[in-house]
Amino acid sequence: xxxxxxxxxxxxxxxxxxxxxxxxxxxxxxxxxxxxxxxxxxxxxxxxxxxxxxxxxxxxxxxxxxxxxxxxxxxxxxxxxxxxxxxxxxxxxxxxxxxxxxxxxxxxxxxxxxxxxxxxxxxxxxxxxxxxxxxxxxxxxxxxxxxxxxxxxxxxxxxxxxxxxxxxxxxxxxxxxxxxxxxxxxxxxxxxxxxxxxxxxxxxxxxxxxxxxxxxxxxxxxxxxxxxxxxxxxxxxxxxxxxxxxxxxxxxxxxxxxxxxxxxxxxxxxxxxxxxxxxxxxxxxxxxxxxxxxxxxxxxxxxxxxxxxxxxxxxxxxxxxxxxxxxxxxxxxxxxxxxxxxxxxxxxxxxxxxxxxxxxxxxxxxxxxxxxxxxxxxxxxxxxxxxxxxxxxxxxxxxxxxxxxxxxxxxxxxxxxxxxxxxxxxxxxxxxxxxxxxxxxxxxxxxxxxxxxxxxxxxxxxxxxxxxxxxxxxxxxxxxxxxxxxxx
Numbered sequence: 338x339x340x341x342x343x344x345x346x347x348x349x350x351x352x353x354x355x356x357x358x359x360x361x362x363x364x365x366x367x368x369x370x371x372x373x374x375x376x377x378x379x380x381x382x383x384x385x386x387x388x389x390x391x392x393x394x395x396x397x398x399x400x401x402x403x404x405x406x407x408x409x410x411x412x413x414x415x416x417x418x419x420x421x422x423x424x425x426x427x428x429x430x431x432x433x434x435x436x437x438x439x440x441x442x443x444x445x446x447x448x449x450x451x452x453x454x455x456x457x458x459x460x461x462x463x464x465x466x467x468x469x470x471x472x473x474x475x476x477x478x479x480x481x482x483x484x485x486x487x488x489x490x491x492x493x494x495x496x497x498x499x500x501x502x503x504x505x506x507x508x509x510x511x512x513x514x515x516x517x518x519x520x521x522x523x524x525x526x527x528x529x530x531x532x533x534x535x536x537x538x539x540x541x542x543x544x545x546x547x548x549x550x551x552x553x554x555x556x557x558x559x560x561x562x563x564x565x566x567x568x569x570x571x572x573x574x575x576x577x578x579x580x581x582x583x584x585x586x587x588x589x590x591x592x593x594x595x596x597x598x599x600x601x602x603x604x605x606x607x608x609x610x611x612x613x614x615x616x617x618x619x620x621x622x623x624x625x626x627x628x629x630x631x632x633x634x635x636x637x638x639x640x641x642x643x644x645x646x647x648x649x650x651x652x653x654x655x656x657x658x659x660x661x662x663x664x665x666x667x668x669x670x671x672x673x674x675x676x677x678x679x680x681x682x683x684x685x686x687x688x689x690x691x692x693x694x695x696x697x698x699x700x701x702x703x704x705x706x707x708x709x710x711x712x713x714x715x716x717x718x719x720x721x722x723x724x725x726x727x728x729x730x731x732x733x734x735x736x737x738x739x740x741x742x743x744x745x746x747x748x749x750x751x752x753x754x755x756x757x758x759x760x761x762x763x764x765x766x767x768x769x770x771x772x773x774x775x776x777x778x779x780x781x782x783x784x785x786x787x788x789x790x791x792x793x794x795x796x797x798x799x800x801x802x803x804x805x806x807x808x809x810x811x812x813x814x815x816x817x818x819x820x821x822x823x824x825x
Contacts, residue, residue: 357384359383359384359385359432359433359434360382360383360384360385361381361382361383361385361387361430361432361433361434361437362381362382362383363379363380363381363430363437363439364379364380364381364382365379365439366439366440367439367440367441367442368413368439368440368441368442369442369443369444370415370418370441370442370443370444371443371444372417372418372419372443372444372445372446372447372473373417374414374415374416374417374418374443375414375415376412376413376414376415377412377413377415378410378411378412378413379410379411379412379413379439380408380409380410380411381405381408381409381410381411381430382408383405383407383408383409383432384407385406385432385433385434386404386405386406386432386433387404387405387406387430387431387432387433388403388404388430388431389402389403389404389411389428389429389430389431390428390429390430390431391403391426391428392426392427395426397415397416397418397424397426397443398413398414398415398416398426398441399413399414400412400413400414400428401413401414413428413441415441415443418443418444418445418446419445419446419473419474419475420445420474420475420516420517421445421446421448421474421475421516421517421518421520422445422517422518423442423443423444423445424442424443425440425441425442425443426440426441427439427440427441428440428441445474445475445516445518446473446474448474448516448520448521448522449522452521452522452523452524453471453522453523453524454523454524454525454526455468455523455524455525455526456525456526456527456528457525457526457527457528458527458528458529458530459499459527459528459529459530460529460530460532460533460534461501461502461529461530461531461532461533461703461704462501462533462619463484463498463499463500463501463502463529464498464499465488465496465497465498465499466496466497466498466499467494467495467496467497468494468495468497468512468525469493469494470490470491470492470493470494470495470514470523471514471522471523472493474514474516474522475516475517476490476514476515476516476517476522476523477514477515477516477517478490478495478512478513478514478515479512479513479514479515481497481510481512482510483500484499484500484502484508484510484529485497485498485499485500485510485512485527486498495512495514497512497527499529501704502529502530502531502704503703503704503705504531504703504704505531505703505743506531507528507529507530507531508528508529508531509526509527509528509529510527511524511525511526511527512524512525512527513525531703531704532701532703532744533576533577533619533701534576534578534581534701534746535746536745536746536747537571537746537747537799538570538571538572538574538576538746539568539569539570539571539572539576539578539581539624539699539746539747540568540569540571540746540747540789540797540799541566541567541568541697541699541747541748541749541789542567542568542569542629542788542789542797542814543565543566543567543786543787543788543789543811543813543814544566544567544689544697544749544751544786544787545563545564545565545566545567545786545813545815546564546689546690546691546693546751546773546786546787547691547692547693547773547774547782547783547784547785547786548561548562548563548564548691548783548784549563549639549643549645549646549647549783549784550645550783550784551643551645552643552644552645555780555783556783557691557783558642558643560634560635560665560667560668560686560688561634561688561689561691562633562634562635562637562639562649562668563633563634563635563639563643563646563647563649564633564634564688564689564691565631565632565633565634565649565652565815566583566631566632566697567629567630567631567632567814568581568583568629568630568632568699569627569628569629569630569789569797570624570625570626570627570628570629571627571796571797571799572626573626574626575623575624575625575626576623576624577617577619577620577621577622577623577624578615578622578624578630579615579616579617579618579619579620579621579622580614580615580617580619580701580702581614581615581699581700581701581746582612582613582614582679582698582699582700582701582702582740582744583611583612583613583614583615583632583676583697583698583699584607584609584610584611584612584613584697584698584699584700584740585609585610585611585687585689585690585695585696585697586607586608586609586610586695586696586697586761586762587608587609587610587682587717587734587736587737588608588695588761589690589694589695590694590695590696590750590751590752590757590758590759590760590761590770591692591693591694591752591753591755591756591757591758591777592694592756592758593726593756594723594724594725594726595724595758595759596721596722596723596724596732597721597722597724598719598720598721598734599719599720599721599722600719600720602717602719602739603762603763604742604763605741605742606717606739606740606741606742607698607700607739607740607741607742607745607748607761607762607763607766608717608734608737608738608739609698609717609737609738609739609740610681610682610736610737610738611680611681611682611683611687612678612679612680612681612711612738612740613656613676613677613678613679613681613687614676614677614678614679614708615630615632615654615676615677616674616675616676616677622653627795630653630654631649631651631652631653631654631815632652632653632654632655632656632676633649633652633654633655633656633673634655634656634688634689635649635655635667635668635670636649636650636651636652636654636655636670636672636673637649637650637668637670638650645784647813647815647816649815650670650672650673652673653673653674654673654674654675654676655669655670655673655674655675655676656675656676656678656687657669657675657676658678658681658683658685658686658687660684660685660686661684661685662684662685665685665686666686667686677708679708679711679712680712680738682736682737690751692753692774692777692778692779692782693751693752693753693772693773693774693782693787694751694752694753695751695761696748696749696750696751696760696761696762696767696770697748697749697751698740698745698746698747698748698749698762698766699745699746699747699748700740700744700745700746701744701746702744703744711738712738715738715739715740715741716737716738716739717734717737717738717739718733718734718737719733719734720732720733720734721734742763742765742766745762745766747766747799748761748762748766748767749767749770749771749787749803749807750762750767750769750770750771750803751770751771751772751773751787751803752770752772753772753774753775753776753777753779754772754775755775755776755777756777757770764801765801766801767801767802767803768801768802768804769802769803769804769805769806770803770804771787771803771804771806771807771808771809772787772809772810773785773786773787773809773810774810781810782810784813785810785811785812785813786811786812786813786814787803787807787808787809787811788807788808788811788812788813788814789806789807789808790806790807790808
């Protein structure tokens with residue numbers, strides 16, 4: 338009997354509940370989130386069944402309960418957001434009273450008061466260049482000049498495609514990252530060089546101009562075939578040295594009859610008597626960081642005829658001249674590539690000044706400069722006064738060309754103290770000078786070179802002052818290594 342009464346009571350209670358008016362209320366009309374997202378709670382008060390409907394496209398938030406039969410606490414979890422434009426969604430409930438809903442709104446991140454800034458330097462060759470993108474935002478790349486295009490945008494970086502700079506000047510642009518609403522997030526100040534190698538990245542490490550004396554005569558042979566340059570990549574990157582110019586000063590720095598130029602060019606250009614060029618199309622002569630090229634007068638095994646000399650048959654390049662003098666013919670090693678000759682004052686063979694009276698530079702011309710355009714546009718003409726022992730004479734500059742100082746990557750002045758008059762190059766290139774021997778025709782100079790010093794970090798020293806940077810009267814580096822290995 339008691340059991341029957343309990344069942345009857347429950348049935349009556351249920352019937353009474355169903356007779357109550359349906360109720361469904363939501364504790365808020367809108368939930369607002371910032372860019373970080375997070376959780377917020379909504380309270381549902383009801384006495385009927387309900388279900389929640391989340392739009393299929395709104396996957397950026399989740400709801401802890403999608404249905405219920407009574408009062409329920411619902412947790413809404415929103416993901417972080419990086420776009421500047423606010424996003425909204427409507428969470429709809431199907432109830433006995435029909436459809437009910439509330440809004441979920443999330444704002445984007447607040448732009449920084451002070452946008453990030455950085456600088457980026459790019460070589461003249463252009464190509465793909467990447468830089469880090471500001472984090473925490475959906476960004477767009479602002480307008481760029483024609484020579485820059487956006488190759489790829491990633492969450493953490495931007496990849497640009499730069500055209501080759503075919504001018505003779507640096508060019509700059511600001512690459513700006515903005516929010517989708519236009520607020521500035523980051524600015525990268527980009528500078529593109531007009532060349533692929535900057536001054537100081539490739540250096541003249543050594544010049545061996547004295548030659549080695551023969552044991553039989555105490556003097557070198559007249560061709561000085563074992564002279565060489567050692568050109569070194571002093572940067573931390575792989576560099577391509579094809580197109581590199583190697584030049585000797587037109588006029589000596591040590592002389593008993595000094596020259597006075599009526600229209601000096603030293604502040605703007607170097608006056609040279611030779612222009613020899615490493616051949617290639619721009620990517621044919623790679624040199625790893627810290628590695629060097631040996632460029633020889635004659636790439637021969639000079640030990641075969643002079644036990645005081647060295648084997649240069651493994652040199653990277655040699656300079657070979659087609660002499661017009663039958664008694665002064667050059668020797669060619671067919672296994673070693675020759676430098677291209679753009680200009681030389683000599684009708685026979687070019688020999689480095691074996692007493693060290695002339696300076697040397699290495700330089701890189703702008704894109705598009707050819708042998709023909711160079712010879713047509715950079716001839717050095719003018720007058721100078723030769724203050725000779727017999728009197729002062731006005732002379733014409735001949736068989737000479739100019740190399741703009743802006744093209745020069747490195748230079749070294751050589752001289753002897755006894756007759757030193759002036760340096761070959763402007764102080765911006767080399768403010769000092771170095772030497773082999775102390776007097777003119779010093780017999781002690783043979784078998785010695787000028788060799789650049791190294792710092793504690795192992796890098797070559799470069800202060801644009803050869804007095805500080807070079808060791809004069811040095812033992813040639815090739816005396817220490819035996820047979821040459823290319824691109825050592």
